[in-house]
Amino acid sequence: MQLRSRLAILPERSGERKVLLEQSAGLFGVSVATVYRALREQQRPKSVHRADRGSPRLLPRPELERYCEVIAAMKLRTLNQKGRHVSTARAIALLEEYGMDTPSGFVQLPKGLLAKSTVNHYLDAWGYDLERLTRQPPAVRFQAEHSNECWHFDLSPSDLKHLHKPPAWVEPGRGNPTLMLFSVVDDRSGVCFQEYRCVYGEDVEAALRFLFGAMSPKEATGVDFGGIPAMLYADNGPIARSRVFQNVLECLGIKLLTHMSAGSDGTRVTARAKGKVERPFRTVKEAHETLYHFHQPQSEAEANLWLQRYLMHYNDRPHRSEPHSRLEDWQRHLPSQGIRQMCSWERFCTFAREPERRKVGADARVTVEGVAYQVEPDLAGETVVLWWGLFDNELYVEKDEQRYGPYLPVDGPIPLHRYRKFKKTRTQERSERIATLATRLGLPRAALEGHAELAYLVEEAPAPQAVRALPFRDLDPYQEFNYPSALMAKRAIAQALGCPLAKLSEEERAFIDAVLGETLSKKEVLERVRRHLAHDPPGEAHAD
Structure with a gap:
């Protein structure tokens, strides 16, 4: 207070004010700035507000x-x-x-x-x-309880962009394909599996090949991560919207979950959970791909080899919340019944079929990408749904919820001066029967004379680590291993024996009925029938 009073007496630009401040600072053993700060705080006026502060005075x-x-x-x-x-x-x-x-x-x-x-x-x-x-609501974090309960799937262009030596399958003049990183991340443990693929855009075939490798056992790398997940979480890109991709996941028993469309949930960002798969992308690009400035991979196989070595180190890093590594967390939280084992590549190829609506030609043939297929004669001229394989040459045809096939590629037209005729189909037989009936119809003369009335009655037609692994559950959607019915099985047996079943004895027909009552497996039925009839070839006892 004395210092403030003495300063108030002196003019504002007086040099004695500085001397007085320095003496006071030296007396108390502090700096001049501390004295200035103390004077400034004491001189600060106390804030006083109006009684109606915050209330508008212009309007209520x-x-x-x-x-x-x-x-x-x-x-x-x-x-x-x-x-x-x-x-x-x-x-x-x-x-x-x-x-x-x-x-x-x-x-x-x-x-x-x-x-x-x-x-x-x-x-x-x-x-x-x-x-x-427009502020977003608070984020809600989620985490799966068990391993392989949910996988996050995404792809991202590599910072390397292109390989120095393009793959051999690249067509001349099309340009180098983009080097893309495909990734799946386990939601519970954060274990990551990635691969490089040279693609043109988001390719469904490359995505399916990558997922097969991710779910298959990896004995060469020594990593136990694999199995079929219960759910796959992906964005709404071309891959997730593909019918063949959805069909493969349905055959494998995987639930596909995609993000809600933008703006469908108010101000909340619907793709917020993708950080679990985006974080490994950033880590790989910053910690691994930056070394490509010193040495670049010459091929896709070499790039994947280097990447797998780094991913082994990445999965051994600590978990985001648990006191152990990511791979150890995946092994500790496996389902009690074990992981679902992946099927073979041949079986996986049969699931990868893409639907396409086409009209069968008059010659009962359809052409897919320049390859001709001969289908059932009864389908000639009909509009059907083609299920052609993405990885094989087999074709299935669907008409009115009934599937036909498989059909393999056939040659071109038959040579000149040769004759070939298809067996009459049910449609042709029905048309001939109706045509014959039409020629034999007779209208009574009373219909023209007007002495009688015609009643048209139309009957309505009937409506048409040592990780426990579970064996792969084959749903057999295309009926490749089992006959759909006993009638179809008898037709196949007659075709295999080369004679109608009516020419067999009653004992042999009874044996066939007993076998079909036990199983409809194609392999087992044909083996047992051939073994039983091996001692007496059918048809010999009835030869003239």
């Missing part, structure tokens, strides 16, 4: 708040993806000149009542500003 709060709500709604309604919206001044002018229809009635602002600064102040004070209105 309910009325002004209603105008602010309408203006905030106008800003939100006119907001586009680039963040542009109607300004406060323009919104006030529209309300003053034209007004606005609201659910509670028509609202029109008197001219000159509100200013832009006043509206902006209360928009911020009452929480009607655009930043708060």
Whole structure:
């Protein structure tokens, strides 16, 4: 207080003020800045507010708040993806000149009542500003309870972009394909499996090959990670929208879950959970691919070899929340019944079939990418759904929820001066029967003379580590291993024996019925029938 009183006596630009401050600082053993700070804090005035602080004095709060709500709604309604919206001044002018229809009635602002600064102040004070209105709700984290309960699938272009030596399958003049990183991450443990693939865009075939490798055992690398997951979480890209991709996952018993479309859940970002698969991408690109500045892989196989060595180190790193590694967490939290074992590559190829609606030609043939297939004669001229294999040459045909096939590629037309005729189909037999009936119909003479009435009765037709592994459950969607019915099995047996079953003895036919009553497996049925009839070839006892 004495120092402040002595300073108040001296003029503001007096040199004695500095000397007095230095003496006081030396007396108390502090710096001059500390003395200045103490004087400044004591001279700071105490803030005193009005009794109506925060309340508008221009209008009652309910009325002004209603105008602010309408203006905030106008800003939100006119907001586009680039963040542009109607300004406060323009919104006030529209309300003053034209007004606005609201659910509670028509609202029109008197001219000159509100200013832009006043509206902006209360928009911020009452929480009607655009930043708060568009703010996302709090994030909700989730984590699976068991390993292989959920996998995250995604792909990202490599920072290397292209290989120095393109693969041999690249067509001349098409350009180098993009070196893409395919990745799956276990939701529970964070264990990651990645591979390089040279692709043109998001290729479904490359994605299916990668998923087969991810789910198959990896004895060469010494990693136990694998098995069929219960659910696959992916984005809404071309791969997840592909029918063949969805069909393969359905045959494997995998539930496909994709993000909700943007804007379908208010202001919440629907792709927020993809950070679990994006984090390994960033780690690989920063810790592994940066070394490509010293040495670049010459081929896709070499790039994958280097990547697998790094992923072994990555999976041995600590878990995000547990006191052990990612791979150890995956092994500790396996399902009690074990992981589902992956099928063979040959069986996987039969699942990868793409549907396409086509019309069968008059010669009962369809052409897929220049390859001709001969189908059932009864399907000639019909519009069917083709299921052609993505990895093989077999073709299945679906008509009215009934599947035919498999069909293999056939040669071109038959040579000249040769004759070939298809067996009459049911459609042809039905047409001939109706044509014969039409020629034999007779109308009574009374129909022309008018002495009798005709009654048309139409009958309605009937409606048409040592990791426990479970064996692969084969649903057999295309009926390749089992006959669909006993009738189809008898037709196949007759074709295999080369004679109708009616020429067999009653004992042999009874044996066939007994076998079909036990099983419909193609392999077992044919083996047992041939073994039983080996001592007496069918048809010999009935030869003339």
